[in-house]
Amino acid sequence: MADQHIHIHSPQSRNGVRDMLRDAGLRPTRQRLALAELLFSKGNRHISAELLHEEAVIARVPVSLATVYNTxxxxxxxxxxxxxxxxxxxxxxxxxxxxxxxxxxxxxNRVVDIPGANVTVDDLPPPPAGMEIVRVDVVVRLRRSE
Structure with a gap:
C-alpha cells in the first residue's frame, strides 16, 4: 500500500504546505494553509468534510463547514x-x-485503499462520441461478517 502513495511535498512545516499550495496554483490564504496542514500532516488518509471541520474546531481554526467544503x-x-x-x-x-x-x-463509515493493483475492469462500454474515459473508480463495500 505505501509504495503507491505519491507525496507532493513533505508538508510537515508551514513552508512545505505553502509551497504545495503555490505549486498547485492556489494562493496560500490563512484558511487554506490551516486546512492543508490538518489534511496532509498525518500521512495519506480519507476524510470527510465534516471530520476535517471537527479537526479544525479542535485545532481552533476559525472556519465554517461551507469553507471546508469549498476548500x-x-x-x-x-x-x-x-x-x-x-x-x-x-x-x-x-x-x-x-x-x-x-x-x-x-x-x-470508513474508506481504505485496496492494496496493490489487483482490480481490473474489463469490457467497459465505449464512451459516447467526442468523449474519453478518464478513470474508473471501484468502491468495494464491506461489512463485518457474523
Missing amino acids: LHQFTEAGMLREVAVEGTKTYFDTNVSDHHHFFIEGE
Missing part, C-alpha cells in the same frame, strides 16, 4: 486530493491521488 473542492480541482464518492450524500477526500481503488466498510 476541499478547490484542493481536488488542483490535483491535491482525490474525491471518493461512496453514496449519494457521502463523499470522502483522499490525500493519495495515485490511481487506486477503495474498500468502504459499512457500519464504520
Whole structure:
C-alpha cells in the first residue's frame, strides 16, 4: 500500500504546505494553509468534510463547514486530493491521488485503499462520441461478517 502513495511535498512545516499550495496554483490564504496542514500532516488518509471541520474546531481554526467544503473542492480541482464518492450524500477526500481503488466498510463509515493493483475492469462500454474515459473508480463495500 505505501509504495503507491505519491507525496507532493513533505508538508510537515508551514513552508512545505505553502509551497504545495503555490505549486498547485492556489494562493496560500490563512484558511487554506490551516486546512492543508490538518489534511496532509498525518500521512495519506480519507476524510470527510465534516471530520476535517471537527479537526479544525479542535485545532481552533476559525472556519465554517461551507469553507471546508469549498476548500476541499478547490484542493481536488488542483490535483491535491482525490474525491471518493461512496453514496449519494457521502463523499470522502483522499490525500493519495495515485490511481487506486477503495474498500468502504459499512457500519464504520470508513474508506481504505485496496492494496496493490489487483482490480481490473474489463469490457467497459465505449464512451459516447467526442468523449474519453478518464478513470474508473471501484468502491468495494464491506461489512463485518457474523
